[in-house]
Amino acid sequence: MISPWQRTAQGANLMGPDGSLGVTIFEEITTLAAQHQAINLGQGFPDEDGPAELRRIAQEAIASGHNQYAPGKGILDLRRAVAEHQERFYGITLDPEQEIIISTGATEAIASAVLALTGPGDEVLTFEPFYDSYGAMIGLSGATHTTAALLAPNFMPDLAVLENSFSPRTKMVILNNPHNPTGAMFPEEVLSEVVRLAVKYDAVILTDEVYEHLTFGPRHIPVATLPGAAQRTLTISSAGKTFSFTGWKIGWLSGPAELVAAARTVKQFLTYSSGTPFQSAIAAGLRMDKSYFTDAAATLARKRDVLGAGLRAAGFDVYLPQGTYFINADTQRMGVNDATELARRLPELIGVAAIPVPVFCHPEGAQRTRSLLRFAFCKKESLLEEAAERLSTLQAKI
Incomplete structure (x- = not known):
């Protein structure tokens, strides 16, 4: 009989193929980012405090x-x-x-x-x-x-x-x-x-x-x-x-x-x-005044555009978001069909970290999204510019 913690682990894609408890790809990518001193655009949190x-x-x-x-x-x-x-x-x-x-x-x-x-x-x-x-x-x-x-x-x-x-x-x-x-x-x-x-x-x-x-x-x-x-x-x-x-x-x-x-x-x-x-x-x-909310969105939109331009220049197909602080990029045009494998290599290859979208899916959905990476742009603009510069070197390294 499957236990509640096993059901939870399965739902969160934490179970290994042998039924063992796995490590989330988020933890793995974060560890790799730290190991290679990469710019971590995988984790979805800002690097600046609020008001x-x-x-x-x-x-x-x-x-x-x-x-x-x-x-x-x-x-x-x-x-x-x-x-x-x-x-x-x-x-x-x-x-x-x-x-x-x-x-x-x-x-x-x-x-x-x-x-x-x-x-x-x-x-x-x-x-x-x-x-x-x-x-x-x-x-x-x-x-x-x-x-x-x-x-x-x-x-x-x-x-x-x-x-x-x-x-x-x-x-x-x-x-x-x-x-x-x-x-x-x-x-x-x-x-x-x-x-x-x-x-x-x-x-x-x-x-x-x-x-x-x-x-x-x-x-x-x-x-x-x-x-x-x-x-x-x-x-x-x-x-x-x-x-x-x-x-x-x-x-x-x-x-x-x-x-x-x-x-x-x-x-x-x-x-x-x-x-x-x-x-x-x-x-x-x-x-707070409504201007706070509109100004925060406008600032984030500029950051989205900085990272989006960098991803396009790197050779990705880029899907500009209408909301959130995440941007999706497709690796197929670069000749890469497995975004998860590329995500594990990116911190060492160019010093940038991202999360593969298949981890947000069940197995069938993972196949449908297997070439997508998610990048977070809720970071300082200077850091996003540096990430864009590093991404520009990717084509020559894969």
């Missing part, structure tokens, strides 16, 4: 003694700030007492919702490629992980295939928009079809919108704003991406009171409470 004012507020909270457990669902001021944010940006009205909980990053919110609402006999549908945490949590729940492919170059689903991916056993659909690892942003047509199918099959929608403010042109559409969606949608976001404080691990989940209560029931036995002195700082961040 100084938020750091000051967190420091003051520590100094003034806000260092014990926060309430399990988060401090009221942050829950109110999340509600204000959703109203200000999207016109969504939420009750801070019953419809919002603060989590230890988006990852705990995902875990709480999946474990609370799905189990053996259920199916949970995601797009593929998928953020690795989804597979791990679905595996831990005992549910079956089903997928609908996102197809290059724009990484949109075939809507007929999407419909065929639902079944009477579909209990939840997890939607990541803007999408990691592809950088796609799903238009209203796609989102509305997800909602229609979720209604048809009475499935919960878990929508991971952590990159909601990191978009480059298209308008972010929260799923909960679409007709028929609000009563079955749990929305997740976090401070890590919006404010560049990934180490603070402050996220939130919102939606109908009965679904939030189910997730909270599980959350209290995971971490219970999260980062008390950071919560007041993030409350202030969510109330």
Whole structure:
């Protein structure tokens, strides 16, 4: 009989072919990057801190003694700030007492919702490629992980295939928009079809919108704003991406009171409470002027363009993202069909690290994406320029 940890490892692509516990490709690439002093564009976190004012507020909270457990669902001021944010940006009205909980990053919110609402006999549908945490949590729940492919170059689903991916056993659909690892942003047509199918099959929608403010042109559409969606949608976001404080691990989940209560029931036995002195700082961040959010996206767009130009000059086919801070590059035009093998060589070859997209897929999807690499551009612009210079030497070395 397979154990829960084995199901989790399988879902996160951690199991070796012999059933042994493997090491993630993320750990492997990070180790290789350190060994060869490479520029690590594999890890998805910024190399610059967020606003100084938020750091000051967190420091003051520590100094003034806000260092014990926060309430399990988060401090009221942050829950109110999340509600204000959703109203200000999207016109969504939420009750801070019953419809919002603060989590230890988006990852705990995902875990709480999946474990609370799905189990053996259920199916949970995601797009593929998928953020690795989804597979791990679905595996831990005992549910079956089903997928609908996102197809290059724009990484949109075939809507007929999407419909065929639902079944009477579909209990939840997890939607990541803007999408990691592809950088796609799903238009209203796609989102509305997800909602229609979720209604048809009475499935919960878990929508991971952590990159909601990191978009480059298209308008972010929260799923909960679409007709028929609000009563079955749990929305997740976090401070890590919006404010560049990934180490603070402050996220939130919102939606109908009965679904939030189910997730909270599980959350209290995971971490219970999260980062008390950071919560007041993030409350202030969510109330910042809208110019902060637009300026952050514009800065990131410039970084995207610097790295994109470097990848094109190196000989890759480049798929510019509409959101997130990841860019995908196809190795086939360079005569390389195995991006995973190339990813393992890049740190030594040219001193740059990236993550192969197949690790975000089940075996069939891994074949479909086998020539794709994901690069993170949430780094200092000077570092991206140096990475572009190193990438220019790749053709001569492979």
